[in-house]
Amino acid sequence: MRIYARQEYLTPGAARTVGIITERVRPDEGTWLLEMASGKGEAAAHLAGEFACRVLAVEPFDPFVHIAAAKFWHFNLRDLVTLVRANGRQLPVRDESMDAAFCIGAPSIVGLEPALRELSRVTKPGGWVIVSDIVWRTKPEKPLGPEWGSLAKATPTTASEYGAAIEASGLAVEEVVTHPREDWEDYWRPMLEVAEEAKTASSTGGADIFFADEVESDVEIERRGVQEYLDYVTFVARK
Template structure:
């Protein structure tokens, strides 16, 4: 079990599972041109914190999907508590096989999740459902150019994550047909995020996580969790915002 899965299943009071918090969500929204007229699609919406924030801040309409029933229920509950049921919709869905028609949304975003998916397949679905001239934007983990292959394989084995380099993310966006691709290096957020996660979880939360890992996976699971933390704290791990535009129809 990865640390992310543990944080999902344990009630540790953490609503945002990505670096940069709502500030990077706002940065992404502004780069994508989200406004009160936008119909936005949030792939892997998690607890719905970002979706609710966008609905409140930009007054946009937003649909969030996630593969976790736990997260979808949390998101629905949060939207109801904040009076956002008319602005938000949350649905259980697979990011690789979206049920929405082509050209449905003005903007499609995904926060710190694409590296966990089949990146190209999920990104092609995001491009399919966005309207021509609409934006597709993400922020996600990005390897530094000199990252050893062994480190990349270790993270894939432990967490199931396969980040690209910053240039690799740009090339992937261009490969699926997006144009005017913009990348913003946000690597400075990683160490801040690790400190903030520790602060939010607290000593008791950390102990609870590690005891659960020990119970379910034994010493090897603890070792993997420790190594995962060290990878994210290493100088090889960066972070990036990537935004591209779907070309208009000929």
């Protein structure tokens, strides 16, 4: 929660992914969208606020549910956005009831196959399923060492393996967009600001060097990961 204090989107290039959703789906007052893992509710608020479409936003993590609920209230979107606390692996939604379904930066967190299966299940035939995630441009030749932090524990999935998983869930991939490097930089910048502030002050009045170090080290590992191995990709698919 604290590392994300200065950002509304919790993934690289989320605004670009929302732009892709807008271009493909062309939502209007009659459109129903499903968002899996809606985080702080920024994408749902943007889409409902701009197009007056209906959004069913699903998120299990209580603090994000509260932030998103407050946002929908603040922007007077409660008649357009329904926020449900639920697991993406089991969406409380009927089969083929949505015009489009999307998940920004989270299918691999929810569980790639179960997430894609649910997104596909709830979407009407001919509807769009749009997902974005981290993929591996190159797989390491040997297992990564501890200097790679959490990346050492990740299961590397390439864009083509990811695309094959989408196809296996009954969808046809129409476009694969690799995000530019600046999307990563825009994602890290507010985290580094939070770290900088933590060096001089904290909510308890003193500096929190330990937290600042942790944030800077996480960003540094991810930055090296992007140089060597990682891409951020949006997949556009149709049922």
